[in-house]
Amino acid sequence: MTEPQTSLLNRDVDEASHRALAERALTYRTVPAGEPAFEGWIQAVSRGFQDGERSPEQIAGARGRNSGRRLTGVFDESGPMPEVAVGTIASWPSELTVPGGTIPAGAISAVTVAQTHRRRGIARALLEGEVRTVAAAGLPIAMLTVTESTLYGRYGFASAASAAILDIDTRRVRWAGPTPDGRLDFIDRRAARDVVATLHERTRHRTPGDIALPPGHGDRFTGTDPDEKDGGAIRCVQYRDAAGEVRGILTYSLAPHERDIVKGTAKVTILIAETDDAYAALWRFLLELDLVAHVRAELCSVDEAVLWMIGDRRAASVSVFDHQYLRILDVPAALRARTYGSAGRVLLRVSDPLGIATGEYLLTVDDDGEGTVATAADADTAGADVLELSVVELAAVYLGGVSPETLGRAGRLTGTDLAASSRMFASTIVPRVGLWY
Numbered sequence: 001m002t003e004p005q006t007s008l009l010n011r012d013v014d015e016a017s018h019r020a021l022a023e024r025a026l027t028y029r030t031v032p033a034g035e036p037a038f039e040g041w042i043q044a045v046s047r048g049f050q051d052g053e054r055s056p057e058q059i060a061g062a063r064g065r066n067s068g069r070r071l072t073g074v075f076d077e078s079g080p081m082p083e084v085a086v087g088t089i090a091s092w093p094s095e096l097t098v099p100g101g102t103i104p105a106g107a108i109s110a111v112t113v114a115q116t117h118r119r120r121g122i123a124r125a126l127l128e129g130e131v132r133t134v135a136a137a138g139l140p141i142a143m144l145t146v147t148e149s150t151l152y153g154r155y156g157f158a159s160a161a162s163a164a165i166l167d168i169d170t171r172r173v174r175w176a177g178p179t180p181d182g183r184l185d186f187i188d189r190r191a192a193r194d195v196v197a198t199l200h201e202r203t204r205h206r207t208p209g210d211i212a213l214p215p216g217h218g219d220r221f222t223g224t225d226p227d228e229k230d231g232g233a234i235r236c237v238q239y240r241d242a243a244g245e246v247r248g249i250l251t252y253s254l255a256p257h258e259r260d261i262v263k264g265t266a267k268v269t270i271l272i273a274e275t276d277d278a279y280a281a282l283w284r285f286l287l288e289l290d291l292v293a294h295v296r297a298e299l300c301s302v303d304e305a306v307l308w309m310i311g312d313r314r315a316a317s318v319s320v321f322d323h324q325y326l327r328i329l330d331v332p333a334a335l336r337a338r339t340y341g342s343a344g345r346v347l348l349r350v351s352d353p354l355g356i357a358t359g360e361y362l363l364t365v366d367d368d369g370e371g372t373v374a375t376a377a378d379a380d381t382a383g384a385d386v387l388e389l390s391v392v393e394l395a396a397v398y399l400g401g402v403s404p405e406t407l408g409r410a411g412r413l414t415g416t417d418l419a420a421s422s423r424m425f426a427s428t429i430v431p432r433v434g435l436w437y
């Protein structure tokens, strides 16, 4: 059997989307990063995200970053710039952390359609095509982070992990957290890049919603991409514990206040802590920076421990937004991959607008929180609770980020015992992913 990894990267474009686009005289094809056509693909991505034209140096950098991805473009050969795509999408095999384990997942990114070609169904063809391709590659889940919340529900995605923006007025902070006995040091950005990769890999299995560092992301947090112009603005600090082991890394940049030099803002690029000590030390460092009055960290957990370390809770303003979107493609594989908060039996009646995950599945959870799954046709479902929901709501509750009870109150699903289903799907760790991809 082909590994999902190879299978996704080597797959040709989806047949149904190919036909749908061909009917509109549009060409749909993969664009390997090593080929000359990549230039027209990356220029389209940049334009789609309202960025400037890429220079040859930037194109070379982007080529390297995209080499581990499956890139697909839609081309309009009848236009004056037929080599520049009018639609783009990228995907790559990844791994998603779920409560109690991990699951292979297909990550999707770089969805753009030229403003001249918008609202003609190009994004729909690209998204449906990519979702089917990820499923055909044997990956049980697709996932993405989004520019707009309104785009992806129609393809079966839901936000399964929120993110919190923390804006902390450091003048109101009185440090109330622990005082670790390790040491902090500034380190070179290139060295920091390796520390980020190492610590991310060591910690990502702890938090549902987290993912393997995407290919090409290695330099993003340290500004070390060869074509990065403003990388020097990023400062990097590591925490070494009392035994000398590096346990934490912080990268951040400073924005001065326009009139008052003591009112600068420190913006966190990434903070990874392998231990509670590293976490406390790096946050304290940030909150006590000289000439800084605000600390802004954008992809925090909604359950961030630092909020209990600052003395004055109102020193922090917190806003929450939808961040990690999941699309469940193989319901039994997804349900088997995670552990559960309580024992029980529930029959999930799942509907799916694209038909991929439609079915009835019996989930049985034992006293250790381990789940077994059978299709309803092969199981005795008598006496089981029933949860009736679409694949969108299944994705929303999958990591424990929202409970079936809450979605029931919102009129988004129904069930015979939503309190029991909520205990079952609960996670003791609030889901989160600390990066955009």
Ligand SMILES: CC(=O)SCCNC(=O)CCNC(=O)[C@H](O)C(C)(C)COP(=O)(O)OP(=O)(O)OC[C@H]1O[C@@H](n2cnc3c(N)ncnc32)[C@H](O)[C@@H]1OP(=O)(O)O
Residues within 6 Å of the ligand: 048, 049, 108, 109, 110, 111, 112, 113, 114, 117, 118, 119, 120, 121, 122, 123, 124, 125, 144, 145, 146, 147, 148, 150, 151, 154
């Ligand atoms: C994972 C990521 O990459 S997130 C990044 C998403 N991309 C961006 O934000 C870049 C800027 N935006 C764009 O490039 C385009 O406007 C896109 C990709 C969002 C949409 O492309 P289009 O080709 O115009 O979309 P398409 O015509 O296929 O529309 C598909 C559906 O989405 C709806 N839709 C499209 N854009 C929007 C929008 N901005 N808000 C709400 N609904 C939208 C359409 O109404 C249509 O609905 P329906 O089929 O259910 O009736």
